[in-house]
Amino acid sequence: MTAVGVKQPSPSAGPTCGHCGAEVPPRAGVRRGERTFCCGGCAAAAELLPDGAGVEGATDETAFAWFEDPAFIADHVSKQGPLSSCRLSLDGLRCGSCVAVIERLPATLPGVLNARVRLDRRYIDLVWDEDAVGLARIAARLHEWGYEPSPYVGDAAREARSAEDRRRLVDIGIAGACAGNAMLIAVALYCGAFEGIERGAERLLEIASAVLGLVAVVGPGRTFFRGAVGALRTGRPHMDLPVSFGLTVGTTAGLVNAVRGSGEIYFDSLAALVFFLLVGRYLQFRQLRVAADRVANLKRLVPPTARRVGPDGVVTVVPAEAVAVGDLVEVRAGDVIPVDGVIAAGDSAIDRSLLTGESVAVAAGAGETVEAGCHNVSARLVVEAVAVGDEARVGRLMELVESASAERAPVVELADRIGGWFVTVVTVLAVVTGLAWGVSSGWEAGVERAVALSIVACPCALGLATPLAIAAAQGRAARRGILIQSGAVFEKLSRPGKLWLDKTGTLTSGRPAVVEWVGPTSWQPVVAEVERHVTHPLATALVATYGDLVALGPTVEDVEVSPRGGLTASRGGGRLVIGSPAFVASEGVTRDETWDRFVDDATGRGCTPVLVASGGVVVAGVSLRDQPRPEAADAITALRSRGWEVGILSGDDGRVVADVARAIGVSADDARGGLTPEDKLAIVRDSSDDAVATVMVGDGVNDAAALAAADVGVAVHGGAEVSLRAAPVFLRRPGLDGLIELVDGARRVGRVVRANFGLSLAYNVAAAVAATAGLINPLVAAVLMPISSLTVVSLSFAARTFDAETEPDAA
Amino acid sequence: MSILFIAVPVAIAVAASAVCAFVWVVRSGQLDDLETPPHRVLLDDDGDVAADSVERQTAGD
Numbered sequence: 001m002t003a004v005g006v007k008q009p010s011p012s013a014g015p016t017c018g019h020c021g022a023e024v025p026p027r028a029g030v031r032r033g034e035r036t037f038c039c040g041g042c043a044a045a046a047e048l049l050p051d052g053a054g055v056e057g058a059t060d061e062t063a064f065a066w067f068e069d070p071a072f073i074a075d076h077v078s079k080q081g082p083l084s085s086c087r088l089s090l091d092g093l094r095c096g097s098c099v100a101v102i103e104r105l106p107a108t109l110p111g112v113l114n115a116r117v118r119l120d121r122r123y124i125d126l127v128w129d130e131d132a133v134g135l136a137r138i139a140a141r142l143h144e145w146g147y148e149p150s151p152y153v154g155d156a157a158r159e160a161r162s163a164e165d166r167r168r169l170v171d172i173g174i175a176g177a178c179a180g181n182a183m184l185i186a187v188a189l190y191c192g193a194f195e196g197i198e199r200g201a202e203r204l205l206e207i208a209s210a211v212l213g214l215v216a217v218v219g220p221g222r223t224f225f226r227g228a229v230g231a232l233r234t235g236r237p238h239m240d241l242p243v244s245f246g247l248t249v250g251t252t253a254g255l256v257n258a259v260r261g262s263g264e265i266y267f268d269s270l271a272a273l274v275f276f277l278l279v280g281r282y283l284q285f286r287q288l289r290v291a292a293d294r295v296a297n298l299k300r301l302v303p304p305t306a307r308r309v310g311p312d313g314v315v316t317v318v319p320a321e322a323v324a325v326g327d328l329v330e331v332r333a334g335d336v337i338p339v340d341g342v343i344a345a346g347d348s349a350i351d352r353s354l355l356t357g358e359s360v361a362v363a364a365g366a367g368e369t370v371e372a373g374c375h376n377v378s379a380r381l382v383v384e385a386v387a388v389g390d391e392a393r394v395g396r397l398m399e400l401v402e403s404a405s406a407e408r409a410p411v412v413e414l415a416d417r418i419g420g421w422f423v424t425v426v427t428v429l430a431v432v433t434g435l436a437w438g439v440s441s442g443w444e445a446g447v448e449r450a451v452a453l454s455i456v457a458c459p460c461a462l463g464l465a466t467p468l469a470i471a472a473a474q475g476r477a478a479r480r481g482i483l484i485q486s487g488a489v490f491e492k493l494s495r496p497g498k499l500w501l502d503k504t505g506t507l508t509s510g511r512p513a514v515v516e517w518v519g520p521t522s523w524q525p526v527v528a529e530v531e532r533h534v535t536h537p538l539a540t541a542l543v544a545t546y547g548d549l550v551a552l553g554p555t556v557e558d559v560e561v562s563p564r565g566g567l568t569a570s571r572g573g574g575r576l577v578i579g580s581p582a583f584v585a586s587e588g589v590t591r592d593e594t595w596d597r598f599v600d601d602a603t604g605r606g607c608t609p610v611l612v613a614s615g616g617v618v619v620a621g622v623s624l625r626d627q628p629r630p631e632a633a634d635a636i637t638a639l640r641s642r643g644w645e646v647g648i649l650s651g652d653d654g655r656v657v658a659d660v661a662r663a664i665g666v667s668a669d670d671a672r673g674g675l676t677p678e679d680k681l682a683i684v685r686d687s688s689d690d691a692v693a694t695v696m697v698g699d700g701v702n703d704a705a706a707l708a709a710a711d712v713g714v715a716v717h718g719g720a721e722v723s724l725r726a727a728p729v730f731l732r733r734p735g736l737d738g739l740i741e742l743v744d745g746a747r748r749v750g751r752v753v754r755a756n757f758g759l760s761l762a763y764n765v766a767a768a769v770a771a772t773a774g775l776i777n778p779l780v781a782a783v784l785m786p787i788s789s790l791t792v793v794s795l796s797f798a799a800r801t802f803d804a805e806t807e808p809d810a811a
Numbered sequence: 812m813s814i815l816f817i818a819v820p821v822a823i824a825v826a827a828s829a830v831c832a833f834v835w836v837v838r839s840g841q842l843d844d845l846e847t848p849p850h851r852v853l854l855d856d857d858g859d860v861a862a863d864s865v866e867r868q869t870a871g872d
Contacts, residue, residue, distance in 0.1 A: 117847055119850065162843060166838060166842075181822070201815050
């Protein structure tokens with residue numbers, strides 16, 4: 001949602017926003033009574049309208065008291081006199097309405113002086129008067145409007161990119177101004193050469209041009225000299241070498257001629273060269289920055305707060321970093337555990353899928369260990385902290401990711417490979433040409449030929465070919481929901497290789513769904529009614545499947561949820577027991593062989609069996625499983641037909657993995673289950689070789705290290721932030737279709753890059769030959785140069801690398 | 812043609828001041844965020860702003 005213009009309801013299915021009319025993404029959106037909105041901003045805006053119902057559901061600000069905790073203030077709030085300022089991340093920012101509503105904070109909440117939203121990075125800068133209003137009150141108001149405030153976590157890399165971005169823009173601005181003005185002066189000089197010009201005026205124009213050219217070469221152009229020195233030092237020639245050679249020779253010769261007052265000056269070409277090359281590099285850099293900004297702030301692994309239990313038993317909400325080892329922390333049902341620790345009190349089910357990839361929540365009781373980042377599914381727990389912050393297992397996994405990313409060998413891109421020797425040849429040729437002509441027809445002719453050669457053979461088009469094609473493709477891919485942070489991805493993916501897929505959350509939806517129901521269907525609505533009382537994923541699946549059915553007969557009463565994996569209720573005098581086979585058995589229900597077989601059968605197929613018992617007898621059974629996504633089988637077939645080898649790496653139980661592999665057509669040998677994050681990393685490393693690319697597709701923290709180690713890591717929709725950081729590609733849309741599109745797009749990008757290369761290389765060779773032979777002077781060379789660049793530019797942007805309309809051709 | 816002796820330095824000075832302005836704009840961070848300000852334009856300073864700007868957005872299609 002960037003443009004205000006996109007307001008028409010989309011033709012595709014799905015609800016539209018009750019205020020701005022935009023399509024509401026699945027599983028997102030804000031409900032207010034009858035209406036659904038795309039974001040809190042639209043909901044609040046609708047309420048602020050004259051016919052609106054007024055702001056509903058005021059939020060209790062004590063829930064946000066931790067925003068005024070001394071530990072939080074010390075870290076995040078800066079004070080200046082009576083004024084405080086703070087940057088908060090905001091969840092739920094989507095469109096212009098959000099800006100409109102949030103920036104009204106000063107008008108609606110006395111004491112707030114300023115509120116500025118950054119839509120692309122999803123944060124807000126607040127300035128307020130501490131005496132008039134507290135941050136907790138402001139946070140509560142934001143929450144009321146449908147935004148979830150959390151502390152802003154600074155990212156040093158991103159700040160550095162911002163500074164780099166500014167520096168590059170300044171360079172481009174200076175080079176552009178110099179180039180433009182030098183070209184105007186050049187026009188005057190060329191006209192003068194044909195029409196006649198006063199000697200004094202010509203000298204003036206030449207000096208002005210020399211000043212502008214010198215500024216461009218010495219100022220913004222210094223990057224090339226720095227690069228050239230680096231290239232000489234490492235012995236790996238690249239683009240910067242002939243560019244600096246051309247710049248040096250051109251500047252020297254131009255200066256000499258300007259001072260002498262005769263002969264050609266080259267400063268307009270030189271300034272233009274610097275300008276165009278800088279623009280090419282900036283395009284590439286910007287795509288990277290935009291992609292990185294979009295994936296940032298998406299999802300946090302560990303909650304920013306913890307509910308600390310004091311010695312007197314009072315629970316206070318504190319920032320997570322304020323928890324020390326040995327502290328007791330309360331974790332409510334449905335919350336994410338903030339620390340590694342040992343359960344001190346309570347029984348619950350723990351969903352470790354983020355860390356292990358295991359799709360089924362397992363029961364945990366007092367004395368058992370739990371890890372930060374795990375999801376507490378069913379009941380309240382008190383956890384004694386054993387490791388906090390970076391010391392927790394999540395923190396150590398992040399370190400693993402960092403080291404795996406650092407080890408990844410830098411990719412030598414096509415441009416550098418071909419460019420390397422081309423550059424050497426051109427440089428040598430220019431020197432030889434200069435000397436040869438210098439000896440035979442005087443040094444002036446020699447310099448002219450050498451400069452013409454370095455300008456015309458200047459790898460401008462060559463240098464622009466790859467970055468432009470890649471930048472254009474990155475932009476197109478981003479519009480299709482595929483964010484690509486590194487151009488090397490395209491080259492790696494342009495030939496088929498080995499592709500490893502994570503199971504939970506990637507091949508499957510990550511949530512269980514009903515596979516089979518055995519027994520009279522009349523029990524289905526009853527089960528749904530009972531399960532409505534629980535938030536467990538299995539219960540949610542049952543409600544989703546059977547919730548629309550109408551129950552006949554007596555109503556259900558006295559529902560009691562047990563942390564042991566089931567629940568009991570009474571219905572028309574009879575006692576109803578629903579839950580895992582073990583729970584049902586422990587409630588004194590007898591079951592015959594049929595149901596034993598059902599349970600064994602379901603477990604054998606990787607399903608989770610749930611039994612329904614009434615009056616002490618099992619009456620029905622239902623098996624649930626984390627089902628493969630509907631398009632998974634087709635996607636695997638499509639990838640195979642393109643020559644990719646597909647395998648599964650999962651932390652889940654081997655039987656479950658084998659079953660999913662069968663369902664989607666992956667051979668049993670390539671489906672590996674029961675893996676730790678370290679195992680996955682090892683397998684990905686082992687399968688890496690130089691010939692083919694290794695691709696890892698995953699979503700969780702348990703995949704992150706493998707994602708970082710693979711040649712190309714692809715993080716899928718819904719993934720944790722760490723996996724997004726580790727992977728150079730992020731699929732923003734749910735499902736695996738994006739993967740096919742990525743592979744097809746990469747192949748098309750490869751074609752465009754090769755076409756660009758062929759064209760500019762052919763042009764450069766032809767022009768270089770002509771220049772060596774003395775057929776073109778620097779002026780003609782300077783005209784030819786932008787023509788070749790223009791060809792490459794149009795070719796890159798016209799190529800439909802990532803388009804919905806383009807038929808994926810399997811050629 | 813002696814007018815050139817004044818015109819060329821003046822032209823370069825104008826260009827230089829434009830470059831200085833650009834450098835200031837970049838350094839002060841005005842080009843960092845190109846997404847939020849277009850929305851902010853729709854905000855007014857007085858009373859019923861949100862409703863007003865939002866109506867304008869919807870009407871603008």
